[in-house]
Amino acid sequence: MKTRIALIIAGVSALFVIVAVCYYALMQFAEEKYSIVLKDSSLEIVDFAIEDKEEITNDVPPNPLKNPYFGDLHVHTRYSFDAYVFGVNATPYDAYRYAKGEMIKHPLGYEMQLKEPLDFYAVTDHGIYMGMIQEYGDPNSPQAGYEWAIPFQNINREENRTLESMGERLNLFSLMAGDGYLERPYPVWHPKMWQAIFTKNRQLASKAFDYGVHKSAWADIANAAEENNEPGKFTTFIGYEFTAGTEVEGGNLHRNVIFESSKAPIRPWSREDSLNPMELWAWMDKLRAKGLDSIAIPHNSNGSNGEMFEVETYYGTPIDLTYSETRMRNEPIVEITQVKGTSDTHPLLSPDDDWADFEIMDGRVGARPPTYSYPAGGYVRDAYLRGLMLDWKGQGNPYKFGLIGSTDTHLGAGSFDESNFWSKVGVVDGSPMSRGSIPLTEERLEQLRDYSEEYNQPVSAVEVDGNSYAIGFDQWGSSGLAAVWAEENTRESIFSALRRKEAFATTGPRVAVRFFAGFDLTSIDINAESLIEEAYDKGVPMGADLFADGEKVPEFLVWAQKDKYSASLQRIQIIKGSVTNSGARPSEKVFDVICSDGLEVDPTTHRCPDNGARVNIEDCSITNNVGATELKATWRDPDFNPKDKAFYYVRVLENPTCRWSTWDALKAGIKPRSDLHKTIQERAWSSPIWYIPVPEDIDIFAL
Amino acid sequence: MSLKPYLRIILFFLFGFIIYIADITMNYDEESKDIYISDQELDGLFAAWNSQVGRPPNEQEALNIVNDFIEEEILYREALRLGLDQNDRIIKRRLAQKISFLKQETDREEPSSKKLADFFDINKDKYYVPPTFSFTHFYFSQSPEAENKAKKALSEIVKFGAPSSSEPFFLGKNFSEYSLGEIEQAFGQELLIAFDNPALNQWIGPFSSSYGEHLLFINNKSLGYSPKFSEIEDLVRQDYMLQEQDRKISDYLDSIKSEYRVIINPTYEF
Numbered sequence: 001m002k003t004r005i006a007l008i009i010a011g012v013s014a015l016f017v018i019v020a021v022c023y024y025a026l027m028q029f030a031e032e033k034y035s036i037v038l039k040d041s042s043l044e045i046v047d048f049a050i051e052d053k054e055e056i057t058n059d060v061p062p063n064p065l066k067n068p069y070f071g072d073l074h075v076h077t078r079y080s081f082d083a084y085v086f087g088v089n090a091t092p093y094d095a096y097r098y099a100k101g102e103m104i105k106h107p108l109g110y111e112m113q114l115k116e117p118l119d120f121y122a123v124t125d126h127g128i129y130m131g132m133i134q135e136y137g138d139p140n141s142p143q144a145g146y147e148w149a150i151p152f153q154n155i156n157r158e159e160n161r162t163l164e165s166m167g168e169r170l171n172l173f174s175l176m177a178g179d180g181y182l183e184r185p186y187p188v189w190h191p192k193m194w195q196a197i198f199t200k201n202r203q204l205a206s207k208a209f210d211y212g213v214h215k216s217a218w219a220d221i222a223n224a225a226e227e228n229n230e231p232g233k234f235t236t237f238i239g240y241e242f243t244a245g246t247e248v249e250g251g252n253l254h255r256n257v258i259f260e261s262s263k264a265p266i267r268p269w270s271r272e273d274s275l276n277p278m279e280l281w282a283w284m285d286k287l288r289a290k291g292l293d294s295i296a297i298p299h300n301s302n303g304s305n306g307e308m309f310e311v312e313t314y315y316g317t318p319i320d321l322t323y324s325e326t327r328m329r330n331e332p333i334v335e336i337t338q339v340k341g342t343s344d345t346h347p348l349l350s351p352d353d354d355w356a357d358f359e360i361m362d363g364r365v366g367a368r369p370p371t372y373s374y375p376a377g378g379y380v381r382d383a384y385l386r387g388l389m390l391d392w393k394g395q396g397n398p399y400k401f402g403l404i405g406s407t408d409t410h411l412g413a414g415s416f417d418e419s420n421f422w423s424k425v426g427v428v429d430g431s432p433m434s435r436g437s438i439p440l441t442e443e444r445l446e447q448l449r450d451y452s453e454e455y456n457q458p459v460s461a462v463e464v465d466g467n468s469y470a471i472g473f474d475q476w477g478s479s480g481l482a483a484v485w486a487e488e489n490t491r492e493s494i495f496s497a498l499r500r501k502e503a504f505a506t507t508g509p510r511v512a513v514r515f516f517a518g519f520d521l522t523s524i525d526i527n528a529e530s531l532i533e534e535a536y537d538k539g540v541p542m543g544a545d546l547f548a549d550g551e552k553v554p555e556f557l558v559w560a561q562k563d564k565y566s567a568s569l570q571r572i573q574i575i576k577g578s579v580t581n582s583g584a585r586p587s588e589k590v591f592d593v594i595c596s597d598g599l600e601v602d603p604t605t606h607r608c609p610d611n612g613a614r615v616n617i618e619d620c621s622i623t624n625n626v627g628a629t630e631l632k633a634t635w636r637d638p639d640f641n642p643k644d645k646a647f648y649y650v651r652v653l654e655n656p657t658c659r660w661s662t663w664d665a666l667k668a669g670i671k672p673r674s675d676l677h678k679t680i681q682e683r684a685w686s687s688p689i690w691y692i693p694v695p696e697d698i699d700i701f702a703l
Numbered sequence: 704m705s706l707k708p709y710l711r712i713i714l715f716f717l718f719g720f721i722i723y724i725a726d727i728t729m730n731y732d733e734e735s736k737d738i739y740i741s742d743q744e745l746d747g748l749f750a751a752w753n754s755q756v757g758r759p760p761n762e763q764e765a766l767n768i769v770n771d772f773i774e775e776e777i778l779y780r781e782a783l784r785l786g787l788d789q790n791d792r793i794i795k796r797r798l799a800q801k802i803s804f805l806k807q808e809t810d811r812e813e814p815s816s817k818k819l820a821d822f823f824d825i826n827k828d829k830y831y832v833p834p835t836f837s838f839t840h841f842y843f844s845q846s847p848e849a850e851n852k853a854k855k856a857l858s859e860i861v862k863f864g865a866p867s868s869s870e871p872f873f874l875g876k877n878f879s880e881y882s883l884g885e886i887e888q889a890f891g892q893e894l895l896i897a898f899d900n901p902a903l904n905q906w907i908g909p910f911s912s913s914y915g916e917h918l919l920f921i922n923n924k925s926l927g928y929s930p931k932f933s934e935i936e937d938l939v940r941q942d943y944m945l946q947e948q949d950r951k952i953s954d955y956l957d958s959i960k961s962e963y964r965v966i967i968n969p970t971y972e973f
Contacts, residue, residue, distance in 0.1 A: 147739040561873040564913040
């Protein structure tokens with residue numbers, strides 16, 4: 001009996017040993033041949049710093065009262081799948097050269113150059129399939145033989161960079177924008193499949209994906225940022241775009257992720273990993289735990305069909321304190337304006353705001369066929385109000401973000417000037433005719449019709465004033481700039497300015513704005529040299545909280561300076577939003593605070609009188625000697641209730657000037673379209689200051 | 704009647720195995736013999752015919768074109784399978800060029816310091832450090848009286864050491880080590896006149912900027928200079944390597960360009 005038991009034990013242990021050896025051998029093989037290991041590849045952190053880089057010493061002392069720095073944190077280059085399809089050949093290096101003031105070429109051949117260099121810049125290519133499309137396009141690459149690569153082959157050869165290739169290009173964009181085109185999974189037993197599972201890297205499971213190419217594209221983008229970062233003079237950030245959306249309705253949930261230092265993960269965490277921004281934040285939190293801070297900046301909420309600033313989570317569950325805190329930790333800043341429209345507010349949401357109908361883009365981002373995007377939940381003012389309401393209900397405020405602008409250019413080069421506009425998607429909208437500002441010729445109209453038929457797309461032309469115009473790009477515009485108040489032009493200083501929301505947005509011109517709140521600001525002499533020092537002493541700057549001081553009425557200080565090259569300033573407004581303490585009823589109001597030309601604000605309507613600034617549509621000239629080079633004032637809230645939660649932000653308006661579509665028409669010697677705005681009032685927005693009332697003793701339980 | 708537990712487990716694995724096998728056999732197609740011709744490719748083929756012959760092909764011709772294309776593809780694949788690409792001098796040369804091109808991109812041989820010094824001499828302008836100014840100012844915002852106010856303030860400074868009134872400037876009061884470019888960015892081009900051989904350490908003005916009138920006190924001017932080669936050798940090396948890379952690529956392009964014929968539609972209108 002005993003021997004039998006011993007035999008069984010021996011047999012079982014032998015079996016166990018064999019299994020263990022086999023498993024070990026298998027894993028060894030897997031690791032050596034296919035580098036399969038049990039780890040999360042997205043959490044591997046790499047330092048991209050250039051080792052022997054000559055550091056330019058920055059001996060200019062930091063300014064404790066802070067300087068305004070202007071930049072762009074949303075720039076695509078050839079590494080983005082769509083930019084490549086749009087004919088763009090600009091590299092990240094070209095993009096940084098452009099930001100420093102050098103000239104680079106548009107894919108259609110003309111020159112692009114800034115009037116004055118920018119202070120900071122970040123190349124943020126799409127994380128999804130970063131670098132892959134370029135690889136498909138290269139007929140000599142290992143990917144070139146596959147059927148999915150064929151349509152991309154040599155698409156950007158010199159002679160194909162023409163307006164006629166637009167149909168082919170848009171069709172490729174539609175193919176890729178719809179999910180699945182690039183999903184060519186390996187069979188389940190394939191080692192690549194295991195690798196995908198064991199390294200939590202879903203894209204590896206696709207035959208159309210080459211990890212080496214992907215990683216080196218990302219490393220090249222990081223290297224370009226590192227090479228061009230010059231502390232004290234010019235700041236760059238390593239970043240990318242997380243291009244996700246809701247699975248139904250195509251709600252745009254795009255965000256740019258910006259890293260604080262020369263360190264970054266080995267690969268961008270993209271929509272292949274998840275469509276859910278909450279999982280993006282979880283990933284960013286994990287990186288933060290490893291000592292790498294980053295922020296995500298949502299953009300084009302206007303085209304999200306109301307999904308960007310929902311009152312529930314991605315899963316449809318109620319927002320709770322943890323959600324609000326996580327969102328604010330990861331998303332302190334939102335992009336309010338860019339080429340694809342402005343997301344301040346919508347005329348349907350703010351019917352009493354005379355300036356709400358401004359550069360409205362009312363379609364969903366990337367939707368084909370073009371689809372209307374519902375405004376509620378897609379604009380920042382509405383989001384601020386929703387945030388107050390959620391906070392009132394004890395769910396925390398997930399929408400307490402600051403504001404910047406950026407361009408979202410896909411050319412490496414932002415277009416900030418109405419009189420010299422090149423839009424953003426290269427061959428597709430690089431000429432006035434293709435972006436709908438001058439009528440289509442018969443021949444081009446014919447081409448568009450052919451394209452619609454060939455690729456099963458809706459009609460791409462519209463009849464206005466008896467002429468046909470291309471559709472799709474007339475609601476786009478030459479906007480926006482990101483601006484911060486920072487002690488010096490370095491990564492650390494600018495990143496922490498974004499973190500504390502001491503940031504503002506403009507629609508292109510370098511209009512700068514200061515904004516402070518406190519309970520004793522009217523006592524400051526606004527003509528004293530010590531103005532800003534005192535304001536920091538007695539108040540809080542934009543982006544901050546102002547905690548209630550008994551029943552005291554908050555006072556504000558605003559100060560704006562015009563762009564040297566743009567129109568003069570017309571007025572400064574403060575936009576107030578609040579919810580009542582007795583039921584979270586929202587309200588909003590626009591107050592003119594100071595007018596140009598010595599004009600007085602009407603105390604009942606809170607409006608400035610007309611300052612007489614006009615635009616001559618015949619030649620785009622503007623009235624001379626009207627408007628201000630700078631405006632400053634202190635202001636007290638006239639309808640203040642100390643118990644109501646509230647936010648206040650500044651809007652600075654320039655005198656009207658011609659819109660890009662008018663400039664295009666003028667240059668072509670024709671009349672501008674009657675259905676588009678002919679003029680535009682360029683503007684700047686500050687980040688808000690939130691008024692925090694004394695907490696109530698009553699707990700509110702949402703039913 | 705229920706099955707014994709271990710039978711259920713066996714059945715479970717058996718079904719799993721069958722599904723697994725089925726999946727493998729149905730989804731695996733790496734070595735397929737399909738020839739996929741996309742619409743774009745067909746368009747391209749017919750457009751090429753059209754461009755050569757001057758009219759679109761008729762049905763028979765279209766069939767011939769597609770057949771030729773398919774045969775070419777089949778022969779190409781069969782040739783690859785038989786290894787005919789090996790020991791072919793044309794293919795060899797082409798591949799050799801490819802690899803050398805790749806190498807040129809990655810090759811990072813250390814340049815001699817003589818080369819670097821020459822490079823530095825040629826590009827001296829690029830490394831020139833421009834002159835900078837440190838200054839403070841009194842500001843009078845744009846208005847018809849601004850100039851008079853500024854003049855009055857200047858006389859007050861001369862008499863009492865400080866003006867009776869002035870205004871805060873948006874970008875602050877003191878500016879340290881600003882180059883002319885930075886001054887232009889902060890104040891506008893008009894103010895540059897003030898920095899053309901200025902008198903140092905005394906109040907001068909008024910000067911106009913884009914924003915109004917200024918009285919300036921320039922207390923330091925650091926002369927522009929060309930740094931010594933030894934100080935910035937690393938920077939020069941970086942730039943040299945970058946330039947070498949560009950040069951190698953353009954050399955390669957030049958050498959290969961002559962093989963191409965460029966065809967542009969002579970009647971094309973933009």
